[in-house]
Amino acid sequence: MTGSPATLLRRAVSPARHAGSPRTVLFVMCTGYFLVLLDVTIVNVALPSIGSGLGTDVGGLQWVVDGYALALAALMLTSGTAGDLYGHRRVVLAGLVVFGVGSLACGLAPDVPTLVAARVAQGVGAALLLPGTLAIISRAFPDHAARARAIGVWAGIGSLALPAGPLLGGALTDSLGWRAIFLLNVPIVLVALVWSAATVQESREERARRPDVPGLLLGSLLLLATTYAFIEGGRAGAGSPEVLASVVLAVLALPALAVAEIRRGDDAMLPVSLLRRPAFDAANVAAGIMNLGTLGTLFVLMLFLQSVQHRSALLAGAAVIPLFAPLAILAPLGGRITSRTGARLPAAAGLLVATAGLALLALAVPHASYLVLLPAFLLWGIGMGFLTPAVVAAAIAAVPAERSGLASAMNNTARQTGGAIGIAVAGAVAGQPADETRFVRGFHAVALGAAGLYTAAALLVLMLLPGALIPGGER
Incomplete structure (x- = not known):
């Protein structure tokens, strides 16, 4: 530059x-x-x-x-x-x-x-x-x-x-x-x-x-301490002094953040009035779980494709195109379906279809052919294509129109937070690719754990999201 x-x-x-x-x-x-x-x-x-x-x-x-x-x-x-x-x-x-x-x-x-x-x-x-x-x-x-x-x-x-x-x-x-x-x-x-x-x-x-400076500082501390605990816990063990200190910091930061945001009221970074809306909370929890499972599993998957199955970087990148292409192609269709039927059914269906894809990754072994991986990638990507627009639309519809920008930003923050924690957890569970047997076992645990979280999120949205998009949500 x-x-x-x-x-x-x-x-x-x-x-x-x-x-x-x-x-x-x-x-x-x-x-x-x-x-x-x-x-x-x-x-x-x-x-x-x-x-x-x-x-x-x-x-x-x-x-x-x-x-x-x-x-x-x-x-x-x-x-x-x-x-x-x-x-x-x-x-x-x-x-x-x-x-x-x-x-x-x-x-x-x-x-x-x-x-x-x-x-x-x-x-x-x-x-x-x-x-x-x-x-x-x-x-x-x-x-x-x-x-x-x-x-x-x-x-x-x-x-x-x-x-x-x-x-x-x-x-x-x-x-x-x-x-x-x-x-x-x-x-x-x-x-x-x-x-x-x-x-x-x-x-x-x-x-x-x-700007909500106390909210920013406490939220950043909570996120950093949580991520540090998982990453360094996977390296040094859960009982190391550094990991224990980060856990204590996270435990202290959470109530401090809640108190700070309550005191600031509607001018808070995370307004409590919005967090009291069940549909809004369900949409953001589902969005966080979506990225937690997807980015965490993707982190381990790319190591599996290259370090375990010995693909080149180009071939590994090409291998996951069937995972991401449905997301790009189906997201507009998912948005139109959501606008007609509401977010509940597309979000739940997307989560369950993605669950099936993640579960199929348990069949991935070091010498598995690409035909074993392909159905998992397609189902995972198709589910994400319907899920992503549904959770965003649900979050925006759950709040008054004048707060739609903030709702969108909070939903995006939930996704990024989930992704950061997912990568930390997945790496800690899978371990080092050099220990191939343990790593593959950990990879399967990450994928199945993500599938379990997706199933729980599907039940959550079925219970809490309305059957139609009602602007302004519940008062």
Whole structure:
């Protein structure tokens, strides 16, 4: 990137010379959104190469993935509020700068601690960027019909990032090495930054809430301590002093967070009035379990495909396309079905179909053919394709219309939090791929555990989600 980070940030916050066309704004915002979601899946396929290149074990690889996920989960709600208060353009462009610098640092990292720190920086940039892209698109398309079409494009581009990640990551890792998956971001971010600074107009809310700093700090502490306990517990054992200390911190942070949010009322990062709505809670719990099971199992799956079945990074990435392609293809159909029938049945059906796919992974053994894995991937992906739009729609429908943005952000935070914890748990359960017998047994336990959680989530949504989408939910 040209110039220091401070110089780029000053350029980013300077006023746009002219407003770009709505389509230009949409394209640039979709570029940023695509990069954020791409980094959720592109890294998994490079994990064995990172491990061998930097000499780290599964615990170190967990931190490489979770460094990004933790920052994204912890800052998602606060960054949306910051955009309302300080301007969405300013926050989005600052996010691009941080994400680009973090990507460059990842690509040049000489060791695992540096790489993890750079991944955290990437996550901070992603958290600044993600909520604002949708807010800017909404402002660029004031007509309701045009806005709906634009948001559909935005969601579709995001869905394409999921199957693109493993395939692109595998190709880059095999041809240029794992560092290329991070360095690829740098020129794209630079173009998006300059183009956005020139064409996106500033927007902010007249009555924006102040950021909930106590909620942010306590929520981040709770998430970090919980993740640390699982990852380091898998490395050093549950009885190690560091793990016990992190458990104590998590236990103390949870009630402290509850008290802080109750005192702040409706201006809290996690408003208690929304959390008292059973349908809203069920949608967010289901969303968290969805990513906990999916990202946790995916973390172990990619190690299984490469370290146990000895596929190349490219072949491993291509192998999971049947998992992610249904999600990208069926999500629009799932959204239409949800709008007609309500979220309860599509969410429950999606969870149960995905359960069947996860359960079939118990048949995966070191010398199993791809035909054994394919039905598991297809069922898992088809279930996710119907589940994802249903839980998002259910969360938004459960709250008053004026709080729909916050509801969407909380649902996204639940997904990112579930994913971070899922990766920590899955790695601790599976252990090191070098111990092949234990690792495969752990892989099966992770997949079956995820299937069990999905079944429990299906029962939860059947009991608590309404049969139709009622805007505003229950009062």
